[in-house]
Amino acid sequence: MEALRFVVCGRPECRQVFFLCSACDRGRRYCGAACSRRARTESMRQAGRRYQRTRDGRLAHAARQAAWRQRQKVTHQSPPRGAPEATVAGEPARPAMGADAEAGPARHLPHAPPSLPTCASCGRTSPFTRHTTLARTHLGPRWRGGRPP
Numbered sequence: 362m363e364a365l366r367f368v369v370c371g372r373p374e375c376r377q378v379f380f381l382c383s384a385c386d387r388g389r390r391y392c393g394a395a396c397s398r399r400a401r402t403e404s405m406r407q408a409g410r411r412y413q414r415t416r417d418g419r420l421a422h423a424a425r426q427a428a429w430r431q432r433q434k435v436t437h438q439s440p441p442r443g444a445p446e447a448t449v450a451g452e453p454a455r456p457a458m459g460a461d462a463e464a465g466p467a468r469h470l471p472h473a474p475p476s477l478p479t480c481a482s483c484g485r486t487s488p489f490t491r492h493t494t495l496a497r498t499h500l501g502p503r504w505r506g507g508r509p510p
């Protein structure tokens with residue numbers, strides 16, 4: 362019986378545990394498509410921030426802003442100096458954790474592990490788990506019939 366790989370979602374905010382069988386294990390780092398999309402979005406934002414800190418990024422941003430200002434058509438005048446500002450009252454703050462959010466014995470927890478580890482992709486079960494990919498344990502041609510390097 363094959364072992365399932367024990368994986369922790371690569372997004373720091375999620376960190377959900379899931380398992381993958383060797384047939385479905387292709388270097389997957391995230392628990393699902395939603396986490397994968399969020400991680401990609403955050404990665405692109407970080408790359409944009411890094412680029413904006415470079416000289417080329419600052420110049421490109423300045424040129425883009427100048428072109429945008431040239432395209433704008435001003436149709437309204439600004440309010441007179443000293444005019445009162447409009448404010449909107451926000452909703453009262455609610456506690457993040459309420460009494461209804463407590464876990465009880467009858468409440469189903471979607472992140473609780475099943476009794477037997479199950480592949481998150483195809484649903485295979487196995488009582489055995491591993492913590493490394495199979496690529497790390499691959500025995501290449503230089504190990505066959507000879508001594509290890």
